[in-house]
Amino acid sequence: MGRIMSAERLRFVFNRFRERLWVKPLGVALLSIAAVFLASLADDTSLARLFPRTAVDSLETLLSIMASSMLVIATFSVGSMVAAYNAASSSATPRSFGVVVADDVSQNALSTFIGAFIFSIVAITAVKNNGFEAAGLFVLFVLTALVFALVIFTFVRWVDRIARLGRMGSTIDKVEAAAAEALQRRRRAPTLGGVPAEGAPVGQAVFAPSVGYVQQIDMYRLQAWAEQAGRRVRVVALPGAFLFPGRALAYVPGPAEGVDHDEVAAAFDIGDERLFDDDPRFGLVVLSEIAGRALSPGVNDPGTAIDVIGTLVRLFVQWRAPCPADEPARPIHDRVAVPELDIADMFDDAFTAIGRDGADTVEVVLRLLKALHALADTGDVAMAAAARWHARRALACAESRLPVAVDLARVREAGAFAGPMAAD
Template sequence: MAFSFSVDRLRFLRNRLRDRLWVKPLVVCLLSIATAFIAKLADGSGLMAFVPEIAVGSLETLLSIMAASMLVIATFSVASMVSAYAAAGSTATPRSFPVVVADDASQNALSTFVGSFIFSIVALTAVKNDYYAAAGLFILFVLTVFVFSVVIVTFVRWVDNIARLGRLGSTIRKVEQAAEAALRRRRATPWLGGVAAQGKPCGTAVFAARVGYVQHIDVAALQCWAEERQARVLVAALPGTFAAPGRALAYIRDDGGDGAEQDGEAVAAAFQIGRERLFDDDPRFGLVVLSEIAGRALSPAVNDPGTAIDIVGTLLRLFVLWNAPSKEVDEQVPLHDRVEVPEVSLRDMFDDAFTAIGRDGAGVVEVSVRLQKALRALAAVGDTEMRNAALYHARLALKRAEMALAVDEDLAALQSAARPPEAAA
């Protein structure tokens, strides 16, 4: 039980560290300092008689060049990344910022440049103070050439990446990847490791001590608390829910089925509350962000229906993925049988994804036609619940488009796309 908790909690904390730009550079800086001193270990070994002699002047020159250039490149990389982040927020949506910041290629490049600068400064200082003997100088020279090679390769790859970072297409792909990861995780564990909630929640309500979004639920901690008190915890607020006064996070019920008069502070502490929604455990948030990008593209100021059409295709892929059968669910054994968790509402997911597009794209015939085709496709491949949700939004989008489109030919094309295949035949 403790192992399960630690893995889930560490995953959440690891993803939070990925959003901090200082983490990787700090780690690489510490490794760079350690690497500069590792070369000293060679002086106490038998390499002294075998390694060639390295001129101190040549090594100092190489380290000086690296120190001067790496500081400039690191400063340039930070400026480029900040510019890309600003572009992502202005062209897509501010909610896409976390996935752009978490770009591994840019963080790795910045870490490499900063780490190389620290390595060259530390190594140059040590060389000028005669810290190394002949063997140490040779090992330091090899390490310097290796670091310089890594910098060159990283810079070339980073230039290709920074040219795309912050662009609208790249941002959409990153949001799609984040949404897909969240959907796969929830598809594999629809009840977050607990058991399915039965009926309406009842018992003693537990409320949040602060206002914000539920970002993560420590189900393992809830299980431990429930086992100690012979109670059951019924989760009422899934990740992504806005916690406010009067909105219960969970309900406590004893094994007899009655409300348990128990201290709910520990239960409330298992709910991570923050100011912003996160992609990790909230599959609906990715759909919301994609819908916001499409809504901005359809605004009169932008007028980019092609991006909205691209988003409709992206949403279609994500819902097909959600509908695909999962073997992991069939083979899953509940780890936390005292914690009841409701499933994500498919109707709410459709509302998040298609309401804004159907409203803002009602007057654009190409967007309306593509939306009708996508919803009809989902109605054909999904189960009853998905079919009903898809047909509802198809009818709603058609009704809005019929009120917005004034050209008869546009209406005819839309109505033809909205017609079921058997009716069209």
């Protein structure tokens, strides 16, 4: 069966290319080569006699300056970007590397510098070999001036960005944006475009062909197979699930005959690491890791943990907000059943580590309890239950580690909304 390239699949593939530093520079380099050859076409137009004459020596000098300087700037930009990536991985968490390396401004800057270098090399080679007449030289001069202007604008903009890239605040913002995008996408399609899964899964189990994480599910491919086979599919491994021998990807109700295990398993992209795209819980995990590292004795930065708590509250409020009437995606894969995300699991991803690692820091515990109190008052029953459970857990951790009676009294007052620990 041929693979269907759906819009979701194309988005997934496009995002993987965005994380490759060579893609944009290669595209701009090819574009710059094409620009040089297109300039020579001006010599063959009827407007060639209207172009002013351009001194070859001045153009060669300009291109030589660009060629010698752009390679240096490109090398400098690569070094600065690598330093920023290392800073993001060491100060925040290595799991944030994917969103930092996909920074558009830095990639565009590197692409512009390399493209300008390639443009100048190709152009000066063509000029020295008499590849242009008067009209072509003038068009090439205009293109060179435009490239210079673009380089200057890009460099100034990039310097402002590189000063922030890799800093803790910038990394948190990028992770929040990636998590918010994944949450909004899942909020619009809680079952990935399929129908809600009900009851326990039954039927023929389809197991993972390898060990790793589910990165994406090709729902169109599952639907196409189910329609062709006249069967239904029950997904049990959502994006972000860790797979190992004996862990089922999906179940196909009915007899074993006619179940194409390889085709069903092929609809699941499995990789060595989790990705932000279709895994909203991964963004929550990364934010929690950033807070946990900030609360470690070697860093001792409770302010960052407090910032992360505020970020998590924003994300959960956005998740709980009602979907506009024109936003929800109606089920289009009626033969594929998919479970929805469990809000209790999402709270575990977000707040378990912070409640444990920040239990001996009164300002972190207070902010965490106030945040959970705010989430408990959103009106969502499941979210309120999860918030109260984590508040009771955070309070229990604090009671075992806070040495000052006054601080402990304040924490108990802030956590009073959750009730006693035994009330579950």
